[in-house]
Amino acid sequence: MKKTTLFLALIALLSACHDKITNRYFTCIPVYTDYETFRQPVNFESAKTISKNGNIYIKDNYLFVIEPDAGIHFINNENPSLPNNLGFLSIKGCTGMSIKDNYLYANSFIDLVVIDITSITAPNEVSRIENIFPQAVPVMEKNYPVGMIDKNLGVVTSWRYEETKEKSEPVPVWNNCINCMELSISSFSSQNTTSGSGTGTSGSITKFTIINNYLYVMDYNQLKPINITNPTAPVASEPVSIWRQVETLFPHNDYIFMGTTSGMIIYTTVNPDMPQYVSAVDHMTGCDPVVVQGDYCYVTIRTGNTCVGELDQLDVINISDINSPVLMKSFEMENPHGLGISGNSLFVCDGKDGLKIFDATNPETCGDNLIHQFKDLEATDIIPFNNVAIVIGEDGIYQYDYSDLSDMKLLSSFKF
Amino acid sequence: MKNLLGFVFICFVSISVSAQPNSIVKLKNGSEIKGEILKNDESGVQLKTRDGSVWIFSKEEVASTEKFIPSVSRKGFYNRSTIGVMGGDDFSPSLQIVNGYSFNSHWETGIGIGFEQFYWNKYIPIFIEGKYSLLNKTTSPFVSMIAGYQMPLSNFNSNKGGFTGGIQLGITHYFSNHIGISTSAGYRFAQLKVMNMWWDDFATIQQINRFEIRVGLVFR
Numbered sequence: 001m002k003k004t005t006l007f008l009a010l011i012a013l014l015s016a017c018h019d020k021i022t023n024r025y026f027t028c029i030p031v032y033t034d035y036e037t038f039r040q041p042v043n044f045e046s047a048k049t050i051s052k053n054g055n056i057y058i059k060d061n062y063l064f065v066i067e068p069d070a071g072i073h074f075i076n077n078e079n080p081s082l083p084n085n086l087g088f089l090s091i092k093g094c095t096g097m098s099i100k101d102n103y104l105y106a107n108s109f110i111d112l113v114v115i116d117i118t119s120i121t122a123p124n125e126v127s128r129i130e131n132i133f134p135q136a137v138p139v140m141e142k143n144y145p146v147g148m149i150d151k152n153l154g155v156v157t158s159w160r161y162e163e164t165k166e167k168s169e170p171v172p173v174w175n176n177c178i179n180c181m182e183l184s185i186s187s188f189s190s191q192n193t194t195s196g197s198g199t200g201t202s203g204s205i206t207k208f209t210i211i212n213n214y215l216y217v218m219d220y221n222q223l224k225p226i227n228i229t230n231p232t233a234p235v236a237s238e239p240v241s242i243w244r245q246v247e248t249l250f251p252h253n254d255y256i257f258m259g260t261t262s263g264m265i266i267y268t269t270v271n272p273d274m275p276q277y278v279s280a281v282d283h284m285t286g287c288d289p290v291v292v293q294g295d296y297c298y299v300t301i302r303t304g305n306t307c308v309g310e311l312d313q314l315d316v317i318n319i320s321d322i323n324s325p326v327l328m329k330s331f332e333m334e335n336p337h338g339l340g341i342s343g344n345s346l347f348v349c350d351g352k353d354g355l356k357i358f359d360a361t362n363p364e365t366c367g368d369n370l371i372h373q374f375k376d377l378e379a380t381d382i383i384p385f386n387n388v389a390i391v392i393g394e395d396g397i398y399q400y401d402y403s404d405l406s407d408m409k410l411l412s413s414f415k416f
Numbered sequence: 417m418k419n420l421l422g423f424v425f426i427c428f429v430s431i432s433v434s435a436q437p438n439s440i441v442k443l444k445n446g447s448e449i450k451g452e453i454l455k456n457d458e459s460g461v462q463l464k465t466r467d468g469s470v471w472i473f474s475k476e477e478v479a480s481t482e483k484f485i486p487s488v489s490r491k492g493f494y495n496r497s498t499i500g501v502m503g504g505d506d507f508s509p510s511l512q513i514v515n516g517y518s519f520n521s522h523w524e525t526g527i528g529i530g531f532e533q534f535y536w537n538k539y540i541p542i543f544i545e546g547k548y549s550l551l552n553k554t555t556s557p558f559v560s561m562i563a564g565y566q567m568p569l570s571n572f573n574s575n576k577g578g579f580t581g582g583i584q585l586g587i588t589h590y591f592s593n594h595i596g597i598s599t600s601a602g603y604r605f606a607q608l609k610v611m612n613m614w615w616d617d618f619a620t621i622q623q624i625n626r627f628e629i630r631v632g633l634v635f636r
Contacts, residue, residue: 017504017603020623025615142616168620170506170535 023168026161028140029147032154038092041125042113047085048073050414056392058383059099059200062120063390065397065414068095068139069158072106074120080388080399081411086121092157093136098208098215099200103231105208105215109136109155112217114231126232133219203381203392204289204338209249209256214272216256218246223256225273237273252292255322259288264299264315266322281317281325288315289381293341295320296328296363300336300348312336314348316363331367338381340389345371345405347389349379355391357405371405439463440484443477450484485554490521498632502604504625508533514545518636521552528562531569534608534624538569541580555589558600566606573611580606580624588634596634604628 050073054066061078071091076084093109102118103126112129137146137156149156199210207218215226215234222239223246244260251257256267256275263282267275281299288301299315314331335351346360354377359369379393387403388411396415400408439453441463449471455462460474461481495515502508509532516526523546530541543564549556561583568575586600606624611617 017625017627019505019625022621022623023618024621025618144615144617170622 019170021168021170022165024163024165026142026144026163027147028144028159029162030137030149030156031158031160032150033092033157034154038109038155038157039111039128039130042071042108042115042123043090044074044121044123045088045090048088049416050085050397051416053380053392053394053416055096055206056203056381056383056390056397057097057099057200057206058385058390063397064097064099064104064200065392066094066097069093072097072104074123076120077390077399080390080401083399083412083414085414089115089123093138093155095139096206096208096217098202098206098210100210100215100228101231103228105210105226105228105234107133107136107208107217109138109157110134112226112234112236114228114234116231127234129226129234129236132224132226132236133217135220201383201385203383204250204291204340205248205381207246207249209251211251211254211256211269212272214269216249216251216269216275218242218249218258221245223258223267223275225269225275227273240267240275248289250290250292250297252297257290257292257297259290259299261288264288264290264297264317264325266319266325279323279325281315281327283311283315283327289338291339291341292319293360294363296360297325298339298341298346298360298363298366300333300339302333302335302337302351312351314339314367316366318364328364329367337379340382340384342384342389342402345384345402347382347384349382349391349393352378355379355382355389357402357408372408374408438484440482441471441473442479442482443473444479445477453481456481490552491518492636493517494524494526494634494636496526496598496632496634498598498600498630500628500630502532502626502628504627506535508624508626510541510628510630512541512630512632516545516547522549523547524549528564532566534566534606534622537571537575537608537610539566539577539608540569541566543580549588554591554596555587557585557587560584560586560600560602566608574613576609576611576619578606578608580604582628584628584630586630590634594636596636597632598634599631601627601629 050065052067054068057064063075063077065073071094072089074086076086091106091108094106097106104115104117106113110131110133112132113125114127115123116126117123138158209216213229215228217224221242223242224239225237227235244262246258246260248259249256254269258265263280265280266278268278269275283301288299290297290299297317297319301311301313312333312335314333316329317325318328319325333350334353337349340347344361346358346366348356350356354373354375357372358366359371360366377393379391381392383390389400389402391398396413398413399411401411402408441449441461451463451465454464461478463471497513500510512528512530514526514528516524518524526545528543528545532539532541541564543562545562547558547560549558563581566577566580568577582604584600584602588596588598590596604626608622610620
């Protein structure tokens with residue numbers, strides 16, 4: 001009897017022990033600003049400390065630094081050794097910009113705003129195309145699922161992160177969070193590009209570019225041409241769907257070179273309202289900014305958080321026949337981000353390997369001709385222009401005099 | 417698993433029975449010989465020692481025959497090697513080796529390492545153990561507690577391991593001065609974190625609740 005009781009007690013104990021399996025994740029819950037408040041004209045405020053790594057842009061003697069989702073820092077860079085932070089143009093949701101003549105074009109979440117910068121210290125909004133980027137959302141620091149967005153409540157201008165715990169199974173399952181929506185983390189971001197008279201120069205990581213009288217903006221998988229002949233009344237054309245995931249735009253003559261996760265593609269803007277596909281060079285999956293000079297374009301391909309794949313390299317592509325570009329050579333890199341070219345010097349921001357400068361006199365051997373390397377500078381993007389290299393990295397913005405490539409001198413820096 | 421446990425249990429019992437010197441013969445010349453008494457009558461005493469030798473003593477040589485009681489050291493280092501199974505929603509095998517120090521006949525503490533598996537993930541538990549024996553005898557009930565970390569054995573990027581702890585009630589029986597057998601039953605808990613790639617910071621937390629049965633050998 002005692003043995004039976006003991007056995008039954010043992011069975012009861014065994015069956016009483018249950019595991020508890022829980023999924024714990026975070027959800028981005030949208031925080032709204034009503035349309036009227038959101039569309040108040042942009043403000044120019046007193047100078048602020050640059051606190052985040054955003055896109056950089058130069059025009060004439062001015063350097064513009066985007067503070068992602070917040071606005072643009074205006075810096076007088078007439079003397080690169082002593083840059084003067086003039087002020088901060090507050091633009092909600094700004095992540096990309098471009099300038100032609102005295103007009104600055106920037107995204108403001110779902111809208112495109114045009115700002116007259118004739119007076120650099122008193123810019124004023126002159127026009128706005130509403131709802132041209134309907135899918136735009138605030139930058140997400142992490143790749144979290146997104147709560148359902150109700151556009152009747154206004155524009156999503158920030159996120160509230162909410163922790164969720166829910167029951168799961170020993171073999172983890174996740175049946176999507178309740179009231180979540182499908183949304184790509186990919187949004188605007190920027191690099192260096194210039195084309196046409198009166199435009200500025202961007203870093204190589206940008207989704208904004210201007211060719212002649214058209215602004216082209218990459219919005220998810222759609223290239224949006226905007227006629228800016230009259231900056232006070234810009235006109236958006238029908239978007240062109242791109243079948244790849246485009247990350248960067250680079251203008252060259254009448255062509256747009258697009259860096260995508262699966263290769264470089266070229267579109268012509270002979271018909272500016274409707275850019276048309278010309279050719280492509282495929283590569284394995286990875287993130288890849290592009291710069292072009294003469295008959296060659298240079299593409300860096302990297303791995304990373306949102307850049308899956310296994311490639312970290314610099315590709316040199318011959319585009320003398322624009323209809324049939326040919327990959328000439330690939331050079332192994334550490335984790336290349338942005339790049340820039342000036343004369344015969346190719347600048348590559350190579351992750352933890354720092355900033356590398358190559359001699360590109362012969363483009364097809366440039367990767368073998370390292371002139372100089374700044375190992376202690378984790379650079380992400382660069383604009384080399386008029387012997388001054390403006391470099392943005394994880395911890396600040398640095399300006400170098402590269403008139404003597406073997407002895408580049410630090411002129412100034414902004415620390416984040 | 418059940419077959420394996422049965423085999424190991426039989427081995428332990430065999431070792432304990434075969435190795436046990438259950439008597440001691442004290443001679444008048446002062447010698448003491450341990451072994452199993454085969455015969456004890458008017459003609460004398462026959463004793464089989466552990467090496468298989470059979471000793472024959474006449475009645476005149478023998479001072480006394482007594483039951484052998486191991487004299488287990490109360491202080492010193494010990495090793496306890498056990499195997500077990502944890503039951504509940506899933507059955508998990510467990511191997512643990514604890515090396516420690518006995519402060520007296522009741523208290524001892526040690527550091528353990530082992531091998532365990534929860535669902536498809538294998539772990540190396542690294543833990544400290546505290547143990548209290550109720551009696552100062554060769555057979556004594558005990559209560560022990562462990563606390564430590566389950567270190568994943570593979571998939572380090574996603575499997576972060578986690579805390580483990582438990583309590584055991586059992587019995588240790590010493591059948592010689594240096595070797596004993598230990599059996600116990602108790603409760604084990606573990607909180608294990610497995611990251612997955614669906615989203616950033618997406619974790620699956622496994623709170624493991626198991627009933628645990630162990631058997632093993634103690635060396636000191």
